[in-house]
Amino acid sequence: MSESRRPLRALQAVPAPVRWLAPPVVLLGCVAAVMMTGPYQPPTTAPRPPADAVGPCQALMKQLPATFEGHPRTDPSPYVAVWATSPRTVLRCGVPRPASLDAHKHDIGPNVDGVTWYQEGDGYGGYKFTLTLHQLYVEVAVPKGATPYPVDPLAPISPVVLATIPDLSGDLNNPID
Structure with missing residues (x-):
């Protein structure tokens, strides 16, 4: 056979x-x-911020709210904060400049309390917001379903950004309209 x-x-x-x-x-x-497997969870990998970003990132992390809408925060690394929303909301400080920002540099993202954020989809129905017009990049990943509105986490984070991350001129607490 x-x-x-x-x-x-x-x-x-x-x-x-x-x-x-x-x-x-x-x-x-x-x-x-x-x-x-459940819903998409944004990564919590720690970025490698440039040397001049370490101090501002540490200051930002110290002042971030311990809870967001009743969800506690954990810090899996010195440059990452995770709020236990479902799915989780993740802030990463000192991330590289998003490659898509060059192609969309004239797109206006949300301005929350004087802080301008670049908004892009995460590929799973949620959003990724990246701090712009400041000396370093901070990313906030808000997956679909984590909050009623995708920009909700930016409200408690934006005032802390103004107080800790210098704008392009090197100034703190300078809201950009």
């Missing part, structure tokens, strides 16, 4: 109902596995 016919012969030995039910059961198992 040829080698190519051996798997077919073995498959024919399996009772017909099992052969018919196997593909739907495997498909159902794959769908269940995908569904059990």
